[in-house]
Amino acid sequence: MVKIIATVHSVQQAEQLLHLGVDTLYLGEKNFGLRLPHSFSLCEIEHITKMAHENNKQVCVAVNGIMHNQEIEKITPFLQFLEKIKVDAITVGDPGVIHLLKKMNLHIPFIYDAQTLVTSANQINFWAKRGAVGTVLARELTYEELRAISKQVSIPTEILVYGPTCIHHSKRPLLQNYFNYTQQDPSHLDKNHLFISEAKKPETHYAIFEDQHGTHIFANNDINLLPYVDQLYEAKIHPWKLDGLFVQEDTFVHIVEVFIEAKQALQANRWSDQLKEQLQQKLLTYHPSERGLDAGFFTKDANDIK
């Protein structure tokens, strides 16, 4: 069965997502998780976890940051808390956290999520042997590559079906540095609406923001694999992840609904071109038009990439 994973903006939205039929809520707090729509308190994480479990649904907490000593020192109580409240899994991108789980004898299933670094079946199997119960696929994989990976792995491989793709993570405050150099006060700017464009391609719009992990830059368009969900379904490439980082929380609920409809139609053998077109139109009414959508590397030819 295809599972749907969705990010969470608020406790109230978590409730809506559960009622819609989201299988796993993905959330976290800002010190250990990367690029999240909201940073939840421990109390809220506990509350949402309880709520999910009452609905027979799951919670996955983001612990996928690149950790420095300081984070490693603070993370043990956080992990102990997550174990205590029985979250279903955490994402981990730093092998230091895997080492710590073992050392501290913490029993929390982990999903390996090192963003750009998960690109082959052999890598996934490496992490599976070290206890990973799942992995998050890099966005830079083509359909053919995804299919080849899917055939050779034994753990679920999450694929982003909707949302932004981070294509650059710097520890440096690149925006602040620019504002300092040009002596600007950025305090009036809305950090969710900043973009850069290539000088040679002025139509491009790569979202950019800064937080305590540094600077994050995102792909020109957000990912939308709705037109290809049947291929994902057949090739058993799932769970499907939706990331609402750059959309309003109510809008995101509608977008998630579109994908849940698609999933249900596929499972009931009701998928058709007509339904695909209908759902695509629905998605477009909700997706922020200025951001753009495409299939990313999914539709590219692996041989075209040098």
Next chain:
Amino acid sequence: MTKILKRPEVLAPAGTLEKLKTAIRYGADAVYIGGNDFSLRRRAGNFTYDEMAEGIAFAKKYDAPVYVAANMVTHEQDAKGAGEFFRKIRDLGIAAVIVSDPALIEICITEAPGLPVHLSTQASAANYETLNFWHEEGLERVVLAREVTLEEIKQIRQQTDIEIEVFVHGAMCISYSGRCVLSNHMSKRDANRGGCSQSCRWKYDLFEMDHGGNRDSLLEDDEAFSMSAVDMSMIRHIPDLVEAGVDSLKIEGRMKSIHYVSTVTNVYRQVVDTYCEDPTNFTFKQAWEDELWKVAQRELGTGFYYGTPTEKQQLFGKRRKIPAYTFIGQVLDYDENTQIATIEQRNNFGVGDQIEFYGPGFTHYTTTITELWDEDGNPIERAPHPLMVVKMKVDYPLKPFDMLRKAKEQR
């Protein structure tokens, strides 16, 4: 403080066999090269097995280990033949491989036992538990993420036994290495498979955009938004790195020239030895830094070692003209009786030019060319042809493989 016995290794890049030999002659304790496959600098003139064997034989005379960078992040099919590659280079005498991809690490450990593995900086190891993880996996060394501070290194040293390697000089990714795919998305060139098109150094517009798609540019003073980092130089801070317990000091640049490699290696060798010989009385000589500026390609900074880099460590504004010197030749032979030096030309020079000779051990000699002869002893004014052999009289004892440079005319 008495003499420091455990000196950190000076590790130099060697893009070609000639660069390997040059680096070692100029004081590198170890060098790293690229194999034909699995390396991130596909254009860095990677070594064939025969060249590797020759390089290893040469390095052996100096007790210098040769490492191979195999730091690509593989996709399906890319790892084919990796086991055989690792066994082959192990049997040739390669001292270690530098890897970031866990699939390649596993292949190396299981299929080429006895070949030590170093974790590449591409894996962004930034805390001691990550080092402990890889130590338990059987790795011998970790090249730290460039984002680690000096204070963090000291702490990491106390909490781990695995060897620590850090970058001390050269160009830097402005991102966490391995976590940037700008090049993949902007020009279909995979940064993690050797195709990086250096998109971070391009010029960008920075703007605010509302839901209607209306853009409001935030560029000011005609300054484009850019993410270009200055290059790293830790030459003034070698004592800090030695005291922090770092095992290896890495110089970046398998693509760089023999002029660059010889100069930078020479300086780091000099500073590490001077400090370790007598830490108490160590004082930094400006000449060491000045020497690096002769081959520097960008402004220089200390990266994250002393805190998060500000705008001063990015390339904004008008750029200074660097490098300041041109590499013009290499000494092939020196006859002490006649004081005649035989030189292989690398760039145009001639009578009237003020030139500088330098050699291993940080020797320097400056002179003005008054007479120049071709190979057959005919007087000439200029040496215009690449690799042409010329002779000149130099009243300073030179050695083969000493090099010549001249200052560029400043406009």
